[in-house]
Every structure is written in C-alpha cells, then in structure tokens.
Amino acid sequence: MLSLNNVEVMFNKVILVLRGVSLNVPSQSIVALLGGNGAGKTTTLNAITGLIKTELGEVTEGTIEFEGKSLTQMSTERIAQSGLVQVMEGRRLFAHLTVEENLRVGARAKREKSSMKKDLDMIYGYFPRLKDLRHATAGYCSGGEQQMISIGRALISHPKMMLLDEPSMGLSPLLVKEIFRIIKAIHDEKEAAILLVEQNAPQALDIADYGYVMENGRIVLDGNQKDLKENEDVKEFYIGLSEVGKKKSYREVKHYRRRKRWL
Amino acid sequence: MAELFQALASGLMVGSLYSLVGVGIVVIYKSTHVFNFAQGGLLMVGAYLAWCFMEQVGMPIWLGLICSLASAVVIGFIIERFGMRKLVGQPILSLIIVTLALQAFIDGVVTLFWGDYNYLVYPTFIPPKPVEFSNIILSLQHIIIFFITMLVISLFIIFFKYSKWGLDMRAVAEDHQAGMCMGISTKIVFILAWVIATLLATIGGILLGSINGVSTTLHHIAGNCFPVVLLGGLESIPGVLIAGLMVGVLEYLSGLYLDPIVGASTREIVPYIILVLVLIVKPYGLFGLVRIERI
Numbered sequence: 001m002l003s004l005n006n007v008e009v010m011f012n013k014v015i016l017v018l019r020g021v022s023l024n025v026p027s028q029s030i031v032a033l034l035g036g037n038g039a040g041k042t043t044t045l046n047a048i049t050g051l052i053k054t055e056l057g058e059v060t061e062g063t064i065e066f067e068g069k070s071l072t073q074m075s076t077e078r079i080a081q082s083g084l085v086q087v088m089e090g091r092r093l094f095a096h097l098t099v100e101e102n103l104r105v106g107a108r109a110k111r112e113k114s115s116m117k118k119d120l121d122m123i124y125g126y127f128p129r130l131k132d133l134r135h136a137t138a139g140y141c142s143g144g145e146q147q148m149i150s151i152g153r154a155l156i157s158h159p160k161m162m163l164l165d166e167p168s169m170g171l172s173p174l175l176v177k178e179i180f181r182i183i184k185a186i187h188d189e190k191e192a193a194i195l196l197v198e199q200n201a202p203q204a205l206d207i208a209d210y211g212y213v214m215e216n217g218r219i220v221l222d223g224n225q226k227d228l229k230e231n232e233d234v235k236e237f238y239i240g241l242s243e244v245g246k247k248k249s250y251r252e253v254k255h256y257r258r259r260k261r262w263l
Numbered sequence: 264m265a266e267l268f269q270a271l272a273s274g275l276m277v278g279s280l281y282s283l284v285g286v287g288i289v290v291i292y293k294s295t296h297v298f299n300f301a302q303g304g305l306l307m308v309g310a311y312l313a314w315c316f317m318e319q320v321g322m323p324i325w326l327g328l329i330c331s332l333a334s335a336v337v338i339g340f341i342i343e344r345f346g347m348r349k350l351v352g353q354p355i356l357s358l359i360i361v362t363l364a365l366q367a368f369i370d371g372v373v374t375l376f377w378g379d380y381n382y383l384v385y386p387t388f389i390p391p392k393p394v395e396f397s398n399i400i401l402s403l404q405h406i407i408i409f410f411i412t413m414l415v416i417s418l419f420i421i422f423f424k425y426s427k428w429g430l431d432m433r434a435v436a437e438d439h440q441a442g443m444c445m446g447i448s449t450k451i452v453f454i455l456a457w458v459i460a461t462l463l464a465t466i467g468g469i470l471l472g473s474i475n476g477v478s479t480t481l482h483h484i485a486g487n488c489f490p491v492v493l494l495g496g497l498e499s500i501p502g503v504l505i506a507g508l509m510v511g512v513l514e515y516l517s518g519l520y521l522d523p524i525v526g527a528s529t530r531e532i533v534p535y536i537i538l539v540l541v542l543i544v545k546p547y548g549l550f551g552l553v554r555i556e557r558i
Contacts, residue, residue, distance in 0.1 A: 051440055054352060080446035092441040094434045095555045105434040108427075109446030139555030153445065 001027040001193050002048070002084070002161060007062035009040075009047050009217075011055065017043050019217040020062065025161065030187055030194045032204040034234075035214035041197045042089055044214070045163045049086045050076040066161070080109040083160035089197075090169065091150040095139030099130055099149055102138050106153030114158075123152040126182055144175040151179075155186060161193040162186075168200045176200065180207055205229050268399045270515040276405040278511020279412035283467045284484060285492045285503040286416055287460035290423075293436040293498050294456040296355055297347070300362045302464055303485025304369030309335055309465025310472035310481055311373055314383050324388045331465055339461035343454045351453075366482070373479060382476040389473055408470045415466055419459070420500055428455060436498075486531075487514075490538040496551025506549055510534045 002025040009018040018040050025031045035041050046052045047059055048071060064071045066084050080086075094102050103123055107116060124131040127148040133141060138149055147167055154162055167183065168176040184207045187194050198204035205211055211228045213221040221233065228234050284302055291299045312334050317327035342365065350358050392403045423429040435442040435452045443449055471481060491510050495502030514530050521529045547553055 049444060051443065054440060054443070056352065075448075076440075076443035077446045077448045080444055085446075086444045088441055088444060092438050092444075094437040094441065096437060096552055097430075097433060101430060101433075105430060105442070105447070106445050108431065137555070157446065 001025055002066050002195065003064075004044070004048070005063045005065075007044075007047060007064060008060045009043055009052060009057055010060045011052070011057040013058075017057070017217050018047065021214070021217070021219055022062075023212050023219060023222070025193050025195050027160075027193050028187075028191050029210065030184075030196060030208045032201075032208035032211040033195060033197045033214060034199070034201050034204060034211060036199070039214040040217040041214055042165055043217075045086055045165055045195070045197060048163065049079050049084065050074060051086070077109075080157075081111065083109075083111060083158075084163070085109055085154040085157060085159040085161075086163040087150050087154045087165060087167065089165040091143075091146045093138045093141075093146055093149055093153075095137070097138055098135050099138050099141065100134040102149050102153050103130075103156050106156045109157035109159070111158070119156050119158075123156050126155070126186065127152055143170050144172075144179070147171060147175075147179060148182075151182070151186075155190070155192075158190070159192055161195070163195045163197070165197045166199065167196075168198060168203060176203060180204075183207065201234065202229075265399045266519060269401065270519045271512060272401045272405055272409075274512035274515035275508055276409045276511070277514065278508040279409050279416075280467050280471055280484065280507075281488050281491045281511055282416060282504045282507025283412045283463055283470075284488045285495065285507050286419060286500055287463040287467075288488065288492045289495070289498065289500055289503050290432075290463075291456050291460045292492075294432045294452055295347070295358075296436075297358045297362060299460065300359070300485075301365040301369060302460065302488065303482030304366040304373075305335075305338070305461050305464035306468040306471070306484065307373055307479070307481040308338065308369055308468070309461070310468030310477045311377050312465070313469045314380075314385060314472065314477045315377070317386055318383070324386055328388075328469070331469065332462060335461040335465035336458050339458035340454055342461070343457040347453065347457070348450070370479075370482070378479065381478040383472075383478070384476055385469075385473050387473075404474055408474065411470065412467075415463070416500075416504055419463070423500060428452075432456065487534050490534040494534075494538050494541055494548055496548030498552045499548070499550035502548060502550025510537060513537060 004021055004023050007018055007021045008016065010016050021040070021044055023031070023033070033041050033044065043052065046055070048064055050071065052058065059072045066082065071079055094105060097105070100120065103120060104116065107119060129145060130148055130152060133145060138146065141149065151164070151167065164183065167179050171179065180203050183194065183196070186192065196204055196208060205225055205228055208225050210224050211222065212219050213234060221228070221231065223231065284306055288299050288302050291297055309331060313327055313331035316322045316330045317324060322330060346361060346365065347358060350361060389404050389407050394401050394403045394406065423432065431442070431447045432452050432455060434445070435447055435449050439449055468481060471484060475481070487510065491507045492503055494510065495504070495506035510533070514533050517529045517533045541549060
C-alpha cells in the first residue's frame with residue numbers, strides 16, 4: 001500500500017538525514033519502525049507526508065508511493081485528504097480549541113461525506129473519556145487524554161492508513177498499554193493500515209505484524225514480529241536484555257559497540 | 264451634560280472604527296503570526312479607491328461600493344500570493360518588516376496617483392442630519408456608522424466561531440504543521456486572512472472617509488489601532504472590540520475634561536497611557552489567550 005524505495009532526504013541542501021530507506025507497509029497491516037533517538041524515524045514519516053518541505057528538507061533520491069501514486073510532489077494537505085494521516089510526535093493539539101473542535105478539524109481530511117455526529121460518536125466509542133471532556137479546552141487535558149484526542153483527530157477522517165509517531169511518549173506504563181490496546185482495536189475494526197514509530201520496542205512488537213529497525217538514517221534490520229522479538233541484537237539494544245531474563249550490564253560497552261554494526 | 268453625551272457618542276463611533284481596523288490586524292496575527300503594520304495603508308487605499316470609483320469613474324454609489332469591496336479582495340489576494348507566500352518559513356520578523364515596507368509602498372502609490380487630492384468628499388450616502396434627543400444633539404452619521412461597524416464585526420465573529428472556514432483558521436493559527444496533517448490548506452487560510460483584513464480595512468476607510476473626508480493622512484488612524492489591538496490581547500476578537508470602544512470613548516472624554524487642564528491636546532497619547540497601565544496589570548492584554556503550558 002505504502003512503499004518507500006531507497007529514499008534519501010536532505011535538509012538545507014547539505015545535511016543528509018535519510019540515507020536510502022526502503023520499507024513497505026502492506027494494506028491492513030501494522031508495521032513498527034523502531035530505533036533510537038536521531039535514527040531518522042520521524043524524518044521518515046515527515047518525508048512520507050511532505051512535512052519536511054516546511055523544514056527546508058527535500059527528498060533527493062528514491063520514490064515514495066501510496067496506492068501506486070507518488071507522494072513526493074503532493075502537498076501535505078492533499079496527502080491527508082487521500083487517506084494517509086499522520087499523528088505527529090508530541091500530540092500537537094490545537095490547544096485553545098475544545099476537544100470536540102479538535103476532532104471536527106480532523107474531519108476535514110474526510111474523503112466521503114458522512115454525518116459528523118456519527119463520526120464523533122465513533123470516536124467517543126473508542127475513547128469514552130473524551131465524551132465527558134468534549135467542551136473542555138484541549139490544552140488543559142492530561143497527557144493521556146491529549147494522546148487520545150490526537151489519535152481520535154486522525155481516526156475521524158476514516159483514513160486508509162495512519163502514521164503514528166510515538167504514541168507512548170510521556171505516558172505511564174498502564175496508559176501505554178491502554179493506548180496500544182486501542183490502536184490494535186482500531187486496526188482490527190477499521191481495517192486501516194498502521195505505520196507505528198516507537199522507542200518502546202516490546203510494546204510495539206506486541207501488536208505489529210512486521211518491524212523495521214533504523215539507525216543513522218538507514219534500515220539496519222527488518223523481519224516479521226516473531227523474528228525481531230527473537231533477534232539477539234534487538235533484544236539487547238531495544239528491549240534491554242542480553243540473555244532472556246537477565247538484565248543488561250552496562251559495563252560491556254565494548255561489546256555493545258562491536259555488535260552495533262549490522263551492515 | 265449634553266457635551267458629555269456628545270463626547271460619548273463620538274467616542275463610541277471612533278472606537279468602533281478602531282475595533283473594525285483592529286479586527287483585521289488580529290485576524291492576520293491569529294492565522295499567520297504576522298503583525299500587519301500596513302493595515303492603516305490598506306484602509307487609505309480602500310477609501311481612495313471608493314472615491315475614485317464614485318467620483319473619477321462616475322459610478323453610482325452602490326456600484327462604487329461594490330467595486331471597492333471587490334478590489335479589496337483582489338488587493339488582499341495579491342499581497343498574500345505575491346508577497347507573504349514567498350516568505351513562508353522565513354523568520355517572522357522579516358515578514359513583519361515586509362508589512363512596514365508595504366505600508367511605505369502603499370503611501371507612495373497613493374501619493375503618486377492622488378497626491379494632489381486631499382480632503383475629498385464622497386457623494387453623500389449617509390445623510391448628515393442631526394438627531395435630537397431632548398437637548399442632546401447627535402449626528403445621524405455617527406450613529407449609523409457605529410451600527411454598521413458593530414454589524415460587520417458581529418458577522419465576522421459568527422463566521423470565525425461557527426463556520427468551517429473559521430474553524431480552519433483558528434486551527435491553523437495554533438499549529439500550521441498539525442493543520443496541514445489534518446488536510447487543511449494553509450495557503451487558503453492565509454489568503455482568507457489577508458482578504459478579510461483588507462475587506463475590513465476598506466469598509467473602515469469608506470466609513471472614516473465619509474465623515475473626515477478622504478486624505479493622505481487617513482492611515483494615521485492605525486496609530487491608535489495598534490494600542491487597541493495590544494490592549495485587547497492581540498488574539499482576541501471580542502477583546503479588540505471592547506478595547507476599541509474603550510479607547511475611543513476615553514479619548515473623547517480626555518479631550519473634554521483633560522485638555523482644558525493640560526492646555527493641550529491629550530487625545531493622541533491617551534491610548535498609549537491606557538495601554539501601559541493595562542499591560543502592567545494584565546501582560547496578555549484584556550482578553551489575550553494565556554499561553555497554555557503544562558509542566
């Protein structure tokens with residue numbers, strides 16, 4: 001459904017951030033994109049939806065295709081209207097608007113006409129908490145509630161595919177579980193494909209079908225959920241275990257350095 | 264007593280014009296974060312264009328009004344499309360400086376075309392009749408102008424609060440990137456903001472021109488609109504409405520009571536004194552949006 005082929009992204013015409021990223025998200029699947037800070041995960045998402053253009057970045061090589069159409073020349077709003085919606089990192093709510101107004105704005109990316117009331121009810125079905133808060137100012141909601149608004153705002157447009165950027169950021173472990181449960185439910189019921197960017201590897205791999213690991217602007221590892229979970233390197237660097245059950249010792253830094261080079 | 268009521272009436276009338284022009288500044292600020300210093304210039308162009316259509320071209324009044332409003336739409340579009348659009352993504356200060364340049368440019372163009380024509384009078388479309396309540400004499404013109412501006416501002420508030428476009432504008436004002444991700448075209452929102460601002464400025468220009476006469480000093484009204492906008496809180500439309508009326512009334516009251524004491528005209532400085540006093544107590548202005556910061 002979505003395929004990136006050898007994508008290179010350059011900022012300011014000098015800084016090469018993505019160095020040939022290829023990934024593929026089949027329809028109705030959940031794909032996880034893992035990696036540490038600065039690996040290029042968010043840049044990958046921003047390259048897909050064209051947001052890098054607002055940050056003086058451009059795709060200098062490779063192709064990005066969604067349902068067979070190239071996205072590189074399309075504007076962000078057109079991409080959103082064609083059913084590919086990004087939930088940005090850090091929630092990015094319209095803080096002074098009410099919860100319901102935030103959701104209404106999200107509905108602007110809808111492709112087909114459907115009743116606003118029904119759509120809002122659908123969102124309140126997934127996030128009952130938001131129904132009580134619908135006239136509250138979004139900026140004053142708690143972190144978990146804000147994340148729900150942010151996902152609901154994308155979901156209300158019935159997207160064919162959602163790009164979720166770190167939905168677990170800044171949430172308590174219990175809330176993270178809850179959010180992931182809802183993401184899984186959304187995926188199962190709405191049959192939307194999801195590209196999930198996460199630092200929380202174990203949680204992400206729990207619900208994903210397939211995963212990619214990024215480092216330094218490259219995909220260094222990929223495989224289906226089972227293989228990745230079993231993979232020694234992933235276990236070590238992203239789940240934090242050197243052998244199953246044992247905590248990783250940070251004294252073995254040398255070991256870490258040596259093992260880090262996959263390609 | 265009669266003097267007081269007349270001062271109040273004139274103050275409300277002038278204040279409503281401040282609000283009208285101020286709303287234009289607020290709309291642009293809210294959606295693009297640019298403070299438009301050229302709002303006074305836009306007002307002057309609007310006033311001159313209306314005069315040009317009615318007197319130089321010789322259109323009937325209604326057609327002249329429609330044409331000047333239509334040209335306001337075109338001017339707003341051109342400024343955004345060929346001026347501001349090119350600078351999207353640049354530091355906000357350079358965009359603000361561009362509006363200063365725009366003000367100078369408009370000044371130059373108006374002087375070039377109509378520099379010799381000062382204190383022009385429109386054909387009367389609002390009868391300058393006096394209205395008498397017991398012993399208080401008010402100008403019918405002032406009353407009508409007050410109600411027209413209030414009507415325009417309320418229409419705009421309804422548009423901004425309840426329409427789909429209004430919601431888009433408020434959303435984009437908060438976060439351009441998130442707005443784009445939701446499928447809102449920021450380009451259309453920016454054009455809309457500039458078109459609305461020029462429209463409001465033109466309406467203000469025509470109204471002001473019909474009482475003060477059209478001249479190259481019309482844009483000085485903007486000098487009083489800046490404190491009004493800041494007083495209202497820069498981002499609040501009801502705020503700018505109330506601040507405008509307040510400044511207008513206080514200006515005339517100070518003219519009535521303070522001038523004899525000071526022995527000079529205090530009108531010009533009153534808005535700024537109020538501004539300083541209010542900002543000391545309320546740094547976000549009367550109705551400004553307090554930045555939501557959660558720690």
